[in-house]
Amino acid sequence: MAYPRGIDISSYQASSLAFMQTKKQQGARFAIVKLTEGTRYLNPKASAQITNGLKVFNSVGVYHFFHGYGLAEAKHFLGGIKAFGLDTSTVLAIDVEASDLPTSTTSQVNVFLKYLIAHGYKHVITYGSASWFNTGRIKRSALVDKHIWVAAYNNYAPGVANANAWQYTDNFHGVDASLDFDGSLSGTTTVAKPSYYQTPGLYEVRIGQIHAYNDLAAKSKRYVRLRKGSRIYGTPVKYGKITRLKTPLGYFTTNKAFIKFIKKAG
Incomplete structure (x- = not known):
């Protein structure tokens, strides 16, 4: 969640x-x-x-x-x-x-x-x-x-x-x-942790837009962004405890709050 x-x-x-x-x-x-x-x-x-x-x-x-x-x-x-x-x-x-x-x-x-x-x-x-x-x-x-x-x-x-x-x-x-992240803004006592996709395949953007990055650390932003509803194929790759979506356009987030999985590759 x-x-x-x-x-x-x-x-x-x-x-x-x-x-x-x-x-x-x-x-x-x-x-x-x-x-x-x-x-x-x-x-x-x-x-x-x-x-x-x-x-x-x-x-x-x-x-x-x-x-x-x-x-x-x-x-x-x-x-x-x-x-x-x-x-x-x-x-x-x-x-x-x-x-x-x-x-x-x-x-x-x-x-x-x-x-x-x-x-x-x-x-x-x-x-x-x-x-x-x-x-x-x-x-x-x-x-x-x-x-x-x-x-x-x-x-x-x-x-x-x-x-x-x-x-x-x-x-x-x-x-x-x-x-x-911890209930400090919503006033709730229990807050779900984010989760990240692991499966290669087709993904769709959930929010207004997401940016592409040149690197896994997300330190170098590209002049590429995908708007809500855009779809792209990619492969999640490990970065510490999370994953990033590797695509021909660069690296995107795999956070389920921002992007959703549509179907497996192939």
Whole structure:
């Protein structure tokens, strides 16, 4: 089985029950809703998105888009959380990516996280791009809570060791999508491990698109990608504990969340 997939949405997306039901049919199992931003903004669709999300998904969390004012923004976020009646089991994420943030933002992220934790909300997670974590703009080692949600749009890995969740695409049927590795993002206690194909044959792409790589380690990306529904013959080859799909176009993922087996070769 694959890791559970979730969507994160804001006022740019729909809020109807039908929208949530469609996303579940397409493969989403939980949702994260933008609640607040800065010290004043409140997502006008948040109430309907949370209400309808809870009718469809096992879990709905909320996130705050951060601009660097730790205490003031945490108070604004918590005000929204309580106004919507979200209890302390809710997953709360801080979205750290704004262009106006300083080079080092960890100290103010900690102020934000500490405030939430002090008010009983223990399920917190910090979102940022792989480059921000790897260059130290967000210093995971210094965070008061080490749970991280990493954005890296590729079909192999988040690129940050031991990430708890991975936003792997910004176009899962038109929305951002993430995989939850250990329950930190979905709020679940049991999470299935990914599985990989072993059989040579014909494969079909499940998601929006996947990239080809020149090497098994997926360090050298090719200008080749296969879109959802594309089919290709290949042979899975071992790479550590997983496999990669060797094809005439390069190496692709064999992760069952991203690609599906159609038939054996020959």
